[in-house]
Amino acid sequence: ANYFSLLEERLIDTQKYVAFEKENLNTFSIEFASIINDCCGLINGFFFELCQNKSTREEFNIRDYKKFLLKGFYQINQCVYCDKFFICPWEKLVINKNDSKNSTPLWWNDYNAIKHSGKPNFQKATLKTAISCMAGMFSLLVMYDFKRLGNTMCNWKGIFSCAGNYKKDTDWEC
Numbered sequence: 001a002n003y004f005s006l007l008e009e010r011l012i013d014t015q016k017y018v019a020f021e022k023e024n025l026n027t028f029s030i031e032f033a034s035i036i037n038d039c040c041g042l043i044n045g046f047f048f049e050l051c052q053n054k055s056t057r058e059e060f061n062i063r064d065y066k067k068f069l070l071k072g073f074y075q076i077n078q079c080v081y082c083d084k085f086f087i088c089p090w091e092k093l094v095i096n097k098n099d100s101k102n103s104t105p106l107w108w109n110d111y112n113a114i115k116h117s118g119k120p121n122f123q124k125a126t127l128k129t130a131i132s133c134m135a136g137m138f139s140l141l142v143m144y145d146f147k148r149l150g151n152t153m154c155n156w157k158g159i160f161s162c163a164g165n166y167k168k169d170t171d172w173e174c
Contacts, residue, residue, distance in 0.1 A: 004137055007039050008158040011134055018127055020083045025128035033114055033125035039133045040111040046140055062104060066093055078143070080135040081161045089136035107132035135160060 010031070018027050047065040051057075054068070069090065079088045092105050110129045113121035138160040 003042055004039075004134075004141060005158065007035060007042070007134065007137075008160065010035055011130060012159055014127070014130075020085075020127070020131075022084075025126060025131075027127050028123050028125045030125070032127060032130040033122065035130045036107075036111050036114060036125055036133055039130075039137050040108070040115075043133070043137050043140065046137070046144075062108060066103060069093060078139045078162065080139050082131050082135055083159050085131065087132055087135040089132055089139055105132070105136065107136065 014029070014031055014035075018024050018029070047068065048060055051060045051064055051068055055064075057064075070093065077088065077091065079086050081087075089105060089107070093103050107129045110121075110124040110126075111133060113124050139162075142162055
């Protein structure tokens with residue numbers, strides 16, 4: 001949770017240069033690439049620990065994470081509010097759960113494109129992708145606290161908050 005808070009502060013700092021407005025969602029930058037890489041690394045570590053508790057294997061990937069989420073261990077159709085945007089970061093996983101090719105969130109695909117090929121996919125390091133992956137991690141932390149403590153204790157006074165299952169901005173696709 002502390003590392004997430006630091007990442008959230010870094011994302012907030014980008015507002016000095018790029019306003020969190022719909023018109024700027026496709027703006028890309030080195031800082032967004034760094035936030036996306038760090039956040040998705042955090043998501044990998046989070047899932048690794050969760051999967052490790054349920055398996056004797058030593059390596060896991062997004063397919064394992066999807067199976068874990070789709071088994072119902074976590075409520076993944078949760079919506080997250082960030083500044084002006086409602087985001088359902090795991091929605092694509094829920095909608096396309098029987099289609100392995102199309103069930104990965106777009107922000108995860110963008111993360112892999114940035115991570116594995118660098119400059120050719122640098123334009124995928126957008127504000128939208130940064131907000132989406134941060135919303136994904138936030139929702140995991142909220143669900144983790146709820147499972148562990150019976151309530152949501154992650155009240156970081158940042159830009160992310162739970163929005164239930166309400167999706168206001170239908171143009172946002174994660």
